[in-house]
Amino acid sequence: MTAPEPVAATGDSLDPHDPTPVAAAAARFVVVDGVDGMLCDDGTCAPPVPRPSPAER
């Protein structure tokens, strides 16, 4: 059986049977900058984390 062709990091189909390797898939989207936290993960919801000021970065 032939291995699937590698796919580009962005813009691929959201086909559930897409064989994209996990490592490539995690990097496929350009994540728009926002506030850290604000997520529910593993049944818990993280408190928002203030972004550091430019001086603190």
Place this chain on the structure above:
Amino acid sequence: MPTAPVRVDVWSDIACPFCYIGKRNLEAAVSTSGVPVEITYRSFQLDPDLPEDITGSNAEQLAAKMGVTVERARGMERQTTTMAQQVGLDFDYERMQPANTFHAHRLLHLARAHGRQAELKDRLLSAFFVEGRHVGHLEELADLAAEAGLDRDVAIAALADGSFAAEVADDVARARAYGITGVPFFVLDEKLAVSGAQPAEVFVEALQRAVAEQEAA
């Protein structure tokens, strides 16, 4: 040149306060920006191993899961309640009935097939966070489906025969493949992503970037 609606795939759960808050922020951004969108809600279960019926309060459940005191868990509830109030949502954690959301996700796929997914998603979130209704029991879910404009008999038949379990599993598998570990997670035109219940202005920026990418293509 007019652009196509921006496709927004939203991975989220029902029992997820930030998913409800994020949904409101996205809706505000769509209204503010005027960008046409086509939204699809994808399944993600934060706790797929929860039993159908759970005794005790949400805070007790949360405290046990996280290994913190019930008081600390109540503090987290107060925090999300305050955030929800800022977007016009009146969470009631005292009435909330923790539940496994698998059947609710199956129902959302049925609703999508009938063009009523957005209505049902909102109905489920309000039922869980505001009205204290049980979103794990099939009869209650069928009632909610009817309130969202679906045929109750069609809903109860689909819930009873196990329909759309594969679609739920596909969404969860895709989230895992994409490296999504927390929700809500928004994917725009399969290119841009917004992670978390970001302020509306972040969604506006994302929508405008998606439109700019369409125009540049």
